[in-house]
Amino acid sequence: MVTFLPLVQLIDSAFPTGSFSHSFGLETAMQEGRVRNAAQLTEWLRSYVTGSLSPMEGAAVLYAYQLAQRLIAEEPNSELTRENLKELDRKLTLSKLARESREGGMKIGRRYLYSVLELYPDSGLKEYESWVTQGECFGNSCIVHGWICAYLLQAPALTVVSHMYASVNSLVQNALRSMAIGQTDGQKVLQALIPIIEAEARKMVLTPVSEASLSCHNLMQEIEAMRHETLYSRLFMS
Template sequence: MNLSLLQLIDSSFPTGAFSHSFGLETALQEGDVVNGDGLAKWIEAYITGSVAPVDGAGVYWAYQYADGLINEGGEAGEAEQKLTALDQLLTLGRLAREAREAGIKIGRRYLHTVEKLYPASGLSSYSNWIRSGVCYGNPSIVHGWICAYLHETPQSTVLSYLYSSANMIVQNAMRAMAVGQTEGQKVLRSLLPMLERQADLLLEHPPSPDLLSVRTIRQEIAAMRHETLYSRLFMS
């Protein structure tokens, strides 16, 4: 894993993810998560039931498609067809409207910044597909694409995405609940073995793009209920 990738997954990288809790804020207000242990369980369920089987798989396939286009001289038309179909599956497969809109906002912001940093990456094509209305914009595709351009391995590509997703929730939890910085880092440290296992499982048995599915129904419902909370710190 090179320093370029570390920059992309740093919590200070401007994707706008700090504005979204993906249902955690609902769980906090309703008392389902009240401490560090509860937070760790929530994030583990979020990663294993949603991020890894959907977004992580999206990262894997985006990497494969973009790698074939960038590094192996694949057919541009075929790559565009696969990537646009993947974008639509990842976006429209989200049940909660707020989570769906959050993915689009984060994806487009991630894309905007990465394009500026790596103008030769070819991600301008993705921007054009979004402007033309055939794509929505998704962070999984941006991450897989830029990692292929940076010649990262599939392992580091998927693992870095899972890590940044878990770290995002930890950082946001520290703003929303009585979890200090040390406790937050303890939670994140406890999740590292799980993140590695999920990355290994995904690489060993990558799900077909048309079979991506969320298994965390309770968290999806929490994301749906977020818009009706009495007070909100986050957008989703």
């Protein structure tokens, strides 16, 4: 019987990916006064979801899921599928303009890969690990998540929703550590964003995706991520 419980384990905030160490520009927005309360946090995250997380990472998770399905099923043209995955890995990393964001994404991706391989050594992700070790790929959590969800026979929409929810939840938890809002307000922020995450995932599943369709148009967040390394004091690595 296929259940969603293995997926719940993977997106739990206690799962060791190291994402708690990264704010990806949110800390800059908080220190510079653009995010001071729950309402402003909700708007920052809404812009992050629609302008960056969904069109870039959400689409990449779905594309990686589809490519991994082909490898797992041992469909023809497997070498082309492998090259598509490698190109996806490179685009996901090199499209991040801020150095800290690139490095943070690689750290999270490699840690996620290591942990998933410990739990599911037969998932086929050993091959992806070899590409990272050999320098053909950087290591990215979107590819790991898409691949392991294909292996676990999770639905495409649930695969995308779970990745985006985990990403948003991680940033909400980081905001709780660094600004004056409480746990209840944090949950209200998440509640407000769930319909947006679900709508973005539905739209994505209904639209064909490819490596060429990935995009990011949240320029303010990119600038905040770049400025993070020059902040006077920092709680997060990015």
